[in-house]
Amino acid sequence: MSRNDDNWLLRVRNLTKIYGEPNDKTLSLTGPLFNSNICPETDSIVACAEIDFDLYPGEVLGIVGESGSGKSTVVKLLYFDMEKTLGGAWLRPYTNGLSNILEESNQKKRFIRNNLMGMVYQNPRDGLNFRFSSGGNIAEKLIMAGQMHVGDIRARASDLLNKTEVPVQRMDDRPSSFSGGMQQRVQISKAIANNPPLLFLDEVTTGLDVSVQARVLDLIRELQQDLGIAMIVVSHDLSVIRMLTDRTLVMKDGRIVESGLTDQILQDPQHAYSQLLVSSLL
Amino acid sequence: MNILEVNDLSKVFHLYILNNKKIEALKKINFTMKEGEIIGLTGKSGSGKSSLMKCIYRTYLASSGEIIYASAAGKIDLVKANDHVIIELRKNEITYCSQFLSVIPRVPAVDVVCENLFRVEKDKKAAREMAKDMLENLGLPFELWDAFPVTFSGGEQQRINVARAIIAGPRFLLIDEPTASLDQRTKDVVIDLILNLKKNGTSVLCISHDEYTLERLVDRRIALFQGEIEQVEIETDQIETN
Numbered sequence: 203m204s205r206n207d208d209n210w211l212l213r214v215r216n217l218t219k220i221y222g223e224p225n226d227k228t229l230s231l232t233g234p235l236f237n238s239n240i241c242p243e244t245d246s247i248v249a250c251a252e253i254d255f256d257l258y259p260g261e262v263l264g265i266v267g268e269s270g271s272g273k274s275t276v277v278k279l280l281y282f283d284m285e286k287t288l289g290g291a292w293l294r295p296y297t298n299g300l301s302n303i304l305e306e307s308n309q310k311k312r313f314i315r316n317n318l319m320g321m322v323y324q325n326p327r328d329g330l331n332f333r334f335s336s337g338g339n340i341a342e343k344l345i346m347a348g349q350m351h352v353g354d355i356r357a358r359a360s361d362l363l364n365k366t367e368v369p370v371q372r373m374d375d376r377p378s379s380f381s382g383g384m385q386q387r388v389q390i391s392k393a394i395a396n397n398p399p400l401l402f403l404d405e406v407t408t409g410l411d412v413s414v415q416a417r418v419l420d421l422i423r424e425l426q427q428d429l430g431i432a433m434i435v436v437s438h439d440l441s442v443i444r445m446l447t448d449r450t451l452v453m454k455d456g457r458i459v460e461s462g463l464t465d466q467i468l469q470d471p472q473h474a475y476s477q478l479l480v481s482s483l484l
Numbered sequence: 485m486n487i488l489e490v491n492d493l494s495k496v497f498h499l500y501i502l503n504n505k506k507i508e509a510l511k512k513i514n515f516t517m518k519e520g521e522i523i524g525l526t527g528k529s530g531s532g533k534s535s536l537m538k539c540i541y542r543t544y545l546a547s548s549g550e551i552i553y554a555s556a557a558g559k560i561d562l563v564k565a566n567d568h569v570i571i572e573l574r575k576n577e578i579t580y581c582s583q584f585l586s587v588i589p590r591v592p593a594v595d596v597v598c599e600n601l602f603r604v605e606k607d608k609k610a611a612r613e614m615a616k617d618m619l620e621n622l623g624l625p626f627e628l629w630d631a632f633p634v635t636f637s638g639g640e641q642q643r644i645n646v647a648r649a650i651i652a653g654p655r656f657l658l659i660d661e662p663t664a665s666l667d668q669r670t671k672d673v674v675i676d677l678i679l680n681l682k683k684n685g686t687s688v689l690c691i692s693h694d695e696y697t698l699e700r701l702v703d704r705r706i707a708l709f710q711g712e713i714e715q716v717e718i719e720t721d722q723i724e725t726n
Contacts, residue, residue, distance in 0.1 A: 256568075258568055258571075261568075261571070416588075416589040416590045419588060419589075420588060420589075420591060427602055427603075449567050449571065462545070462567060463543070465543045466542060466544065469544065470497070470538075470543065470545055472498075472545065474500035477500050477501045478501055481501060
């Protein structure tokens with residue numbers, strides 16, 4: 203089983219984001235042991251620190267933790283929505299994993315983002331342009347990745363809307379006239395438009411009612427099964443994590459306190475905080 | 485060849501949120517299992533049967549000892565193997581069938597059963613046909629095939645659960661109370677399906693309280709008592725006390 207040592211799709215090492223002016227004690231004075239992510243000496247805020255993990259092709263990794271634990275920061279750093287303070291990420295389909303994508307030029311970052319990654323945000327307004335039609339939103343992503351032919355773009359857009367069960371006759375309507383669940387499905391269509399090997403999902407079912415939630419989860423699961431996309435699923439909802447993920451990272455105060463197989467995290471949590479989390483939510 | 489060698493396996497739960505309480509679930513468990521063998525795990529509730537099974541599947545992290553599994557690619561200690569190795573084994577070789585069905589809402593029964601099959605069989609139609617045959621065999625009413633299992637009765641859910649676990653013919657099957665809450669006819673169907681897997685080389689570790697199931701299904705039994713092995717049956721009529 204040696205393939206497991208070097209077959210990663212995404213490798214993340216020492217990923218760290220600090221707001222403010224940290225000093226050399228900031229990292230050692232914050233974290234779960236101190237129950238805080240605010241440095242007592244400098245007041246700088248450690249959003250996340252020392253994050254290490256490998257994601258394998260087709261794997262679904264969950265990140266759980268309470269609000270403010272840093273879980274969204276991790277995916278936002280990886281999707282270049284924020285600038286990292288320290289650390290690196292390597293993506294296999296880009297330069298065969300040899301260059302740290304977080305230190306690439308903006309132009310290269312745009313290429314990576316448009317061709318190799320997709321992101322679905324909790325709020326559809328963050329992922330969709332509400333001035334464009336739903337089809338236009340998907341077209342935007344395709345054009346950014348270099349597609350030019352209008353007929354091809356429309357065909358691909360209607361194909362994606364079909365797949366995500368958005369009525370194709372509404373392709374030219376703006377997402378503002380859609381329900382929340384439908385907006386979320388348009389956002390998913392846009393995120394997977396270029397067949398990215400890696401998809402980030404940040405609290406995608408939060409705020410949706412249960413039947414719509416089930417439909418979105420079902421869609422994500424189906425996309426994973428059919429297209430084999432690797433995913434990072436950020437959620438504070440343990441049932442979402444249980445249904446979608448193979449492996450889970452538990453975060454608290456900006457750090458990973460435990461990582462393991464999802465069923466192990468849920469049934470035999472090792473860290474005091476994971477035990478608290480699991481016992482309060484099941 | 486041994487498919488499984490369990491050496492000095494112990495499991496202690498360390499509950500930080502209950503004033504650091506420690507619960508000893510398994511104490512120095514030792515046994516081996518031959519390839520193609522069906523072992524019945526018996527013992528009262530709370531004796532550690534499910535804990536042992538979950539340690540093997542890695543839902544529980546063992547506290548000490550080793551679990552050497554002879555995978556198709558060589559021997560692996562399931563206690564220490566990294567998560568990705570375990571994920572691969574779960575996809576390709578080891579299946580766990582719990583007592584309770586846990587599914588995504590809104591997925592029809594047939595697709596739930598196909599879950600493991602879709603990974604290897606890309607032709608979804610063919611996979612669904614296989615699943616339907618199995619559900620028919622298990623006597624699940626035709627009207628329920630496309631319904632959502634969350635709403636099913638206990639016995640119906642159990643049949644979905646068993647069908648899902650065995651349809652792809654795992655190399656090693658961990659199965660917890662496969663025949664509880666089933667009627668006699670369905671019990672026999674489930675037993676026959678598992679015996680059929682054995683014919684194709686599957687090794688099975690099976691928890692059961694049901695004397696009829698044990699009598700028909702297993703090659704030998706291991707009895708647990710308070711987290712320890714009380715009795716190991718070596719062969720059908722030769723009993724060794726531990």
